[in-house]
Amino acid sequence: MTDLEFILQQAINAISLGSLYAMVAVGLSMVFGILRMTNFAHGDMMMAGSYATVLLTVAGLPFGVAVVCGVGVSVLVGVLAERIAYRPVRGAPDVTLLLTSLALTYVLENLAILIFSSSPRAMPLPDWMGEVYSFSDGAITFTGIDLCATVLALCSLLGLGWFVTRTTTGLGMRAAAEDMAATALVGLNLNRLIVTAFAIASGFAGLAGVLWAAQSGVVDPGMGFSPLLKAFVAAIVGGFGSIAGAVMGGYLLGALEILIVGFGPPEISPYRDAIVFALLILFLLFRPGGLMRPNREIKL
Amino acid sequence: MSRRLVLMLGGACLLALAGWGLPMVVSDYGQRLLIMGCISVILVASMGLANGFTGVFSLGQVGFVAIGAYVSGILSLSVADKAAYLPDLPAFLAGVQMGTVPATLLAGAVCAGVAVIVGLPLMRLSGHHVSVATMGFMIIVNSVIVNAESFTRGARTFTGVPTDITLPVALIWMVITLALLGRLIYSPIGLALRSVREDTIAAQAVGLSVLKTRLLAFTVGAFFAGVGGSLYGHYLGSFSAQTFFFPLMVSLIIMLVLGGMGSLSGAVVGVVVVTALSEILRNLERGMDLGFVVVPPLFGASQVVLGLLFILVMIYRPRGLLEDRELTSFGRKG
Numbered sequence: 001m002t003d004l005e006f007i008l009q010q011a012i013n014a015i016s017l018g019s020l021y022a023m024v025a026v027g028l029s030m031v032f033g034i035l036r037m038t039n040f041a042h043g044d045m046m047m048a049g050s051y052a053t054v055l056l057t058v059a060g061l062p063f064g065v066a067v068v069c070g071v072g073v074s075v076l077v078g079v080l081a082e083r084i085a086y087r088p089v090r091g092a093p094d095v096t097l098l099l100t101s102l103a104l105t106y107v108l109e110n111l112a113i114l115i116f117s118s119s120p121r122a123m124p125l126p127d128w129m130g131e132v133y134s135f136s137d138g139a140i141t142f143t144g145i146d147l148c149a150t151v152l153a154l155c156s157l158l159g160l161g162w163f164v165t166r167t168t169t170g171l172g173m174r175a176a177a178e179d180m181a182a183t184a185l186v187g188l189n190l191n192r193l194i195v196t197a198f199a200i201a202s203g204f205a206g207l208a209g210v211l212w213a214a215q216s217g218v219v220d221p222g223m224g225f226s227p228l229l230k231a232f233v234a235a236i237v238g239g240f241g242s243i244a245g246a247v248m249g250g251y252l253l254g255a256l257e258i259l260i261v262g263f264g265p266p267e268i269s270p271y272r273d274a275i276v277f278a279l280l281i282l283f284l285l286f287r288p289g290g291l292m293r294p295n296r297e298i299k300l
Numbered sequence: 301m302s303r304r305l306v307l308m309l310g311g312a313c314l315l316a317l318a319g320w321g322l323p324m325v326v327s328d329y330g331q332r333l334l335i336m337g338c339i340s341v342i343l344v345a346s347m348g349l350a351n352g353f354t355g356v357f358s359l360g361q362v363g364f365v366a367i368g369a370y371v372s373g374i375l376s377l378s379v380a381d382k383a384a385y386l387p388d389l390p391a392f393l394a395g396v397q398m399g400t401v402p403a404t405l406l407a408g409a410v411c412a413g414v415a416v417i418v419g420l421p422l423m424r425l426s427g428h429h430v431s432v433a434t435m436g437f438m439i440i441v442n443s444v445i446v447n448a449e450s451f452t453r454g455a456r457t458f459t460g461v462p463t464d465i466t467l468p469v470a471l472i473w474m475v476i477t478l479a480l481l482g483r484l485i486y487s488p489i490g491l492a493l494r495s496v497r498e499d500t501i502a503a504q505a506v507g508l509s510v511l512k513t514r515l516l517a518f519t520v521g522a523f524f525a526g527v528g529g530s531l532y533g534h535y536l537g538s539f540s541a542q543t544f545f546f547p548l549m550v551s552l553i554i555m556l557v558l559g560g561m562g563s564l565s566g567a568v569v570g571v572v573v574v575t576a577l578s579e580i581l582r583n584l585e586r587g588m589d590l591g592f593v594v595v596p597p598l599f600g601a602s603q604v605v606l607g608l609l610f611i612l613v614m615i616y617r618p619r620g621l622l623e624d625r626e627l628t629s630f631g632r633k634g
Contacts (some may be wrong), residue, residue, distance in 0.1 A: 038428045088615040094427040095357045099557055100614045106550050107607035114600040225546075229439065232432060274443035277436035284433045285421050 005139040010262040016146040018254025019153035020215075023208035024231035025238065025246040026160065027201030033177035033241035034197050035090065037097040041081055042205055042231070043224025044108040049074035049206025050213040050223065051116060054123055063126045071206040077108075078202025079195055086198075087191075112221035120220035123213045149211045156207065157247055160200065164243060173197050177241060233280045239290025248291060315475055323467050331467050337575055338470035339531050342477045344555045345567040346524035349481060352561025353490065354517045355497030356423060359549060360434030363441035364411045364522040366544035368529025370445060370452055372407035373461045376400060376534070381460040388450030400464050404473075404530040411526030415519040423514040426500070438549065445541040452541070459538035465531055473531055477524055482564055484520065493517050494562075554610050560620030565627040573621070574606070581605055 024046065031039045053070030057063055081104055089100050129144040164170035172193045176183040184190045205224075212227055213219045234253045238245025253276065260272045268275070283290065323331060347361045375398045377385070382394055398406070422433050445452045452458060484490055495503045496513045504510055533539055551574070559570025581602030613620070 036428075038432060085611050085615075089618070092614075092618060095431070096614055096618045098357070098428050098431055099553065100611055102550060102553065103607050103610040103614065106554075107604050107611070110600050110603035110607065114598060114604060236432065270447045271443060274440045274447075277439045277443075280436045281422070281433050284425055284429050288425075288429065 002139070005136055006262075009140050010258050012140070012142050012146065013262070014255040014258040015251070016142070016149050016254075017257060018251035019149045020208050020212055020227065020250075021230050021234045021253050022157065022247045022250025023153050023204045023211075024227050025234035025250045026157065026243055027204045028228075028231050029235045029238070029241055029243060029246035030173070030197050030201045032235065033243075034173065034180070034194060035086070035097065036094060037086070037101060038094075038232075039201075040098070040101040040228070041104040041108060042201065043228030044105055044112075045074045045078050045202040045205035046209025046212060046224035046227065047112060047219070047221060048077045048108070048209075049202075050123070050209040050219045051112065051121075053210050054121060054213070054219050057124045063124075063129075067207075067210050070210055071203050074202045074206025074209065075199045078198045078205070081202075082195055082198040087194075090194075109221050116221065118221055120218035123217055123219055125214055125217075129214060145211065145214045149215075152207060152211070156204065160204075160243065163200075169193065169196055230276065233276055235290075236280055237283050237290055239292035242290065242292040245290050245292035311475075315471060318468075318471060320468065326467075333575060333579070335465060335467055335470045335535055337571055338467075338474040339465075339528055339535060340552070340555060340571045340575070341474050341568055342524060342528035342531065343552055344559070344571055345477060345481055345564060346521045346528060347552060347556050348561055348564065348567050349485070349493075349521040349524075350514075350517045351556065352563070352566075353485060353493040353497060354514050356426070356514050356518070357428075357431045358434040358518070358521075359431045359553075360418075360437040360441075361521065361525050362544050362546075362549040362552065363434075363438035364415065364525035365529035365532065365548070366438075366441055366445060366541070367411050367414060368404075368407040368526030369533035369539060369544065370458065371410045371526070372400075372403040372530030373458055373533050373539075374451060375403040375406060376462055377460050378462075385453060385458075385460055386450065390450075400462065400530075400534050404527055404534075407530040408523040408526040411529075412519050412523040415522030416515065419515045419518040419522075420511075423511055423518055438545075442541050442545055455541060457538050457540045461533050461537050461539075463534060463537040465535040470531065470535070473527070477527065478564065478568075481520075481524070485564055489513075489516070554606065557620055558610065558613055560622035560624065562619070562624035563622045563626050566620055566622040569622055569627070570620070577606060577609070578602055 024042070027045075028039060028042050031037060031042070049070045051070075052073035053066045056066035056069050061069070085100055085104050086097070089096055125145075129148060131144045132141055133143070133147070134141040164174055169192075172183065172188045173196065175186075175188065176190060176193050176197075180190065183193070208227070209224060213223065216223075230253060231250070234249035235246045236249070237252060238247070238249030256279070257272055257276065260275060261269045322334070326334065343361070343365060347358070350361070351357045374382075374386070374389070374393060375396060377397070379395060379397050382389055382397075386394075418437055422430060422437070425433055446455050448454070485493070492503070492508050492513050493516075495506075496508060496510050500510055503513075529544070536543070555570035555574045556567065557570070558573060559568070560566030585598045585601040617623075
C-alpha cells in the first residue's frame with residue numbers, strides 16, 4: 001500500500017464518520033440556537049429511529065420504507081418530547097433546561113430497556129449496503145454504508161441549507177434564534193417554529209441513527225450516547241447555534257479522530273476520547289463562540 | 301453551658317447511640333441501604349456546594365468520585381494484593397499500605413489538587429458551558445482510568461480493596477462532612493458564594509473575586525467528593541471505571557435537585573426521598589397479584605417513573621423540595 005493510497009483510505013473513513021457527526025450535530029445546534037438548551041435527549045432520537053427501522057424490517061417491510069418510517073418515528077418522539085417536557089420549562093434558566101433533557105434521556109433509555117431489553121439486537125441490512133467496493137487491489141475500500149452515509153448527509157444538509165435560507169419557516173427559525181421575543185412580536189407562530197425545529201433535528205438524528213446502527217450492525221438502548229457526546233464537541237467547535245458551524249465541526253471531528261487513529265503513535269489512540277474532550281474544553285476557554293462566531297463572550 | 305454546646309453534646313450522644321444500636325436492630329439489607337444513603341449524602345452535599353451555592357452547575361463531580369475511589373484503593377490495597385493485581389505499579393506506590401482513614405483523607409487531598417488545576421480555567425465559564433466542560437472532565441477521567449492499566453487495571457474490575465465501612469463509620473463520616481460544609485456555607489464565605497450565584501456583576505462590584513470564590517467551592521466540593529468516592533470504594537470492595545460514570549452522575553443529580561440545591565439539608569432530603577422511592581418502586585416492579593389481576597414484572601420501570609417525576613419537579617418546582625431553606629429554619633420567622 002502506497003502512502004497516497006493510505007491517505008486516500010483515511011480520507012474516506014474521515015468523510016464517512018464526519019457525515020454522521022455532522023448530521024447529529026446539526027440538530028443539536030438548531031435546538032440550541034432557538035432555545036439555548038443543551039439537548040441530551042437528542043441521542044435517544046437516534047435510538048428510537050433505528051429501533052423502529054429494525055422492527056419494521058423484521059416485520060417484512062422493504063428496507064427503504066422501513067427507514068422512512070423509522071425517521072418518522074424519530075420525528076414523532078422529538079415533537080412529543082418538545083410538547084410534553086420542553087415546552088413547560090421554556091424560558092427557564094439554562095440549568096433547568098439541561099436537567100430536564102438529562103431526565104428525559106434517563107426516561108427514554110430506561111423505557112427502551114423495558115420494552116426491548118438491554119441486549120443489542122442485530123440490524124438486518126439489504127445486500128447492497130454491505131457490499132464492499134475496492135480499488136487499486138484492495139488498498140482502498142469502502143462499503144455501501146459509507147457511500148450511503150456520505151451521499152445522504154450531503155443531500156440532506158444541502159436541503160437544510162436551502163430550507164433555512166429560502167423558506168418563510170426556515171427564515172422564521174433563524175429569526176427566533178436571534179431574538180425570540182421580536183419574532184413573536186412580528187406575528188410569527190413561535191410554537192410552530194420550535195416544533196418544526198425539533199421535527200427537523202429529530203429527523204436528522206433518526207437518519208444518522210439508522211446509518212450508525214448500519215455501521216455497527218446492532219441497535220441497543222444506549223447507542224445514541226457516544227455519538228451524542230461527539231456531536232456536542234462538533235457543535236461547540238463549530239459554534240453552538242450555527243448550522244454551517246455544526247456541519248464543519250462534524251467533519252473536523254471525524255477527520256481528527258481518524259488522524260489520531262490512523263497517523264498518531266499507537267499509544268495515544270486509546271486516548272482519543274480524552275483528546276477530543278480536551279479539545280472541547282480548549283474551545284470553550286479560548287474560542288467560546290466556536291469557529292463561526294469567534295467574538296461571542298461567555299467568560300467572566 | 302450555652303444552648304449550642306448542649307445541642308452538640310446531645311447530637312454526639314445520639315450519634316453514638318445510633319451507631320452502636322442501629323446495627324443490632326436493622327436487618328443486613330437495611331444496613332446496606334443506610335450505608336449507601338450516608339455515602340450518597342456526602343456525595344450529594346459535596347456536589348451541592350459548587351452546583352447549588354455558587355450556581356456553577358458542574359456535571360463532572362463524578363470524575364472526582366472516581367479519582368477518590370481509585371487513589372484510596374491503590375493506597376490501601378495490601379502489598380501482596382498489589383503484586384498480584386497491579387504488578388506494574390511504580391515502586392513508591394507498590395510498597396505502601398495505609399489504613400482507610402489516611403487513604404481517604406489523601407484521596408480527598410488529591411481530588412482537591414486536581415480541582416484547583418481543572419477549576420482555574422473552567423470556573424471562568426458560566427451557564428451551560430461550564431456544565432458541558434465539566435462533563436468533558438469526567439469523560440477524560442474515565443478515559444484515563446480505562447487506559448492507565450498499570451495503576452487501575454484498565455477496564456477490568458479493580459478489586460481487593462478492604463471493605464471496612466460499617467454503619468457507624470459511614471454515619472460518622474457523614475456527620476463530619478455535613479458539619480464542616482454547614483460551617484462553611486453559613487459563614488461569611490458562604491455568603492460570598494451565594495452572592496456570586498445571585499449576581500455575578502454586583503458581587504464583583506463589591507470587591508469579591510468571582511473566580512476565587514467559585515474555585516474555593518469547587519475545590520472543597522471536590523475534596524468531599526473524593527472522600528465520598530473513597531468510602532464508596534471501601535464499601536463496595538471492587539469497582540470499575542463504569543461504576544463512576546453517567547448512571548451515577550444522573551442519580552446523584554436527581555437527588556441533589558429534588559432535595560433543593562441551595563440547601564444542605566436538601567441533600568439529606570433528596571437522598572432519603574429518592575432512596576425510599578426507588579425501594580418502593582423496585583418492589584412494585586417485581587410484579588404482583590392484586591387478586592383480580594396479575595401485574596407482570598416490569599424491570600426498569602422504577603427508573604422510568606423516577607425520571608418522569610424528576611421532569612415534573614423541573615416543571616413545577618425547579619428549585620427542589622426545600623428550595624433555599626434548611627430543615628432547621630422552618631420553625632423560625634423570616
